[in-house]
Amino acid sequence: MSDDPSPYESPYQRLRAEAAAGKIEEVIVAVPDLQGRLQGSRLSVPYFLDEIAGGAGGFGACVYLLASDVEMDTGPGYAIDAWKTGFGDFLLRPDPATLRTRLPWDEGTALILADAHWPGPDGASPGSPVAVAPRHILRTQLDRLAERGLTALAGTELEFLVFLDTYRAARETRYENLTTATAHNVDYALQGLTDIEPVVRRIRREMGRAGLAMETARGECHPGQYEIVFRYAEAMTTCDNHVFFKNGAKQIAAQEGVSLTFMPKYDAGEGNSCHLHLSLRATDGTPVLADPSAEDGMSALMRHFVAGQLACLPDLTLLMAPNINSYKRLQPGAFAPTGIAWGRDNRTCPIRVVGTGPSLRLEHRVPGGDANPYLALAAAIAAGLHGIDHALELPPPHTDNALTDPSVPRLPRTLTEALHLWETSATAATLFGPEVLTHYAAAARAELAAFESSVTDWERVRGFERL
Structure with a gap:
């Protein structure tokens, strides 16, 4: 849930303002995995706002993130077979309601949770949700x-x-x-x-x-x-x-x-x-x-x-x-x-x-x-x-x-x-x-x-x- 009590019209407007003020340098885009752990990447604020949040696309992440055990080992048997599909990507679509611009233990960093989607027909925009993703199941x-x-x-x-x-x-x-x-x-x-x-x-x-x-x-x-x-x-x-x-x-x-x-x-x-x-x-x-x-x-x-x-x-x-x-x-x-x-x-x-x-x-x-x-x-x-x-x-x-x-x-x-x-x-x-x-x-x-x-x-x- 956003920690945004400010007059900004959207969480992303607040992120842009805090980045311009030098308070935020990076955004972690994370997806909860099968174990309920956060997996993801750090993105620069301009790249996140202009390329990920600003368009209809998503951020690519390897499909095995939702088909692996505690040790991050994957294999056959899962509904997502990472080996069979060449370890391709699904698209992480950020949920703006989850943006947090305050991580006191990681100053200068914001964090946002994302939902996993299969690529759409054009390969660049999100298609259907990944059915086995924990957030989608809930x-x-x-x-x-x-x-x-x-x-x-x-x-x-x-x-x-x-x-x-x-x-x-x-x-x-x-x-x-x-x-x-x-x-x-x-x-x-x-x-x-x-x-x-x-x-x-x-x-x-x-x-x-x-x-x-x-x-x-x-x-x-x-x-x-x-x-x-x-x-x-x-x-x-x-x-x-x-x-x-x-x-x-x-x-x-x-x-x-x-x-x-x-x-x-x-x-x-x-x-x-x-x-x-x-x-x-x-x-x-x-x-x-x-x-x-x-x-x-x-x-x-x-x-x-x-x-x-x-x-x-x-x-x-x-x-x-x-x-x-x-x-x-x-x-x-x-x-x-x-x-x-x-x-x-x-x-x-x-x-x-x-x-x-x-x-x-x-x-x-x-x-x-x-x-x-x-x-x-x-x-x-x-x-x-x-x-x-x-x-x-x-x-x-x-x-x-x-x-x-x-x-x-x-x-x-x-x-x-x-x-x-x-x-x-x-x-x-x-x-x-x-x-x-x-x-x-x-x-x-x-x-x-x-x-x-x-x-x-x-x-x-x-x-x-x-x-």
């Missing part, structure tokens, strides 16, 4: 909401671990024996934060200067763990803010000589979550989830929407937990969801209904810090629409510990299980289409293949002498 589900006269508001709550080691030092030790920035559990604590406060204070301050509105911040359970919550917004804006925050927080940490990670499960301690808060409004802004006349305060539409989450969660877990490590967090005893249930203000359930009246909303607790927010929110919205369209009945809320109740159906236990449910699901195919289904199945297979071909430290400790 936009498709938001369009489905709009067809029903609805809009989505969302918020994400990201946790991360801070270490006093630099990224380089952490890399050289293979990320083992690192020093956490707090010595013990500092959940809600107001002491014991001395070593972590300098970097998280800078993150809070500079994200605010960049246009993000912080709501709360506090220490968390795992030593070195912290959470910053930014104000909810329209769903696409929230996801854009989310990826911007993750990218900037890592850069700030590196500049401060420390490191941080959003990975769901760094060790045997508490994992890093990314709880999603989601509510619906009518297009005029009227809340539609609450019904004061109902005994539970929930409208019929909300009951169907929540029921859809339960019905679709097994098949759509892959979009919320996309990596091997995701499932290390979703284990018994880890205070992360393991079953499929919903409850009122019950943190042991994957679907927690919270708030009252206009603030009534659902909290989705399955995604971890590695979740691609566009995909996770698209999955939640698609599941809710499935519940609405089929008028699914909502079972009674779970009122006790869903983590230990053997009667609660189990979430997928591994990436392999989630992949199988995803690619054999008629519901997922209907909600997202065969191209998206195939593409993200290939992404999961690439993750599994990389893991299965690696020899881990656990294997060496277990087998070096004794096998």
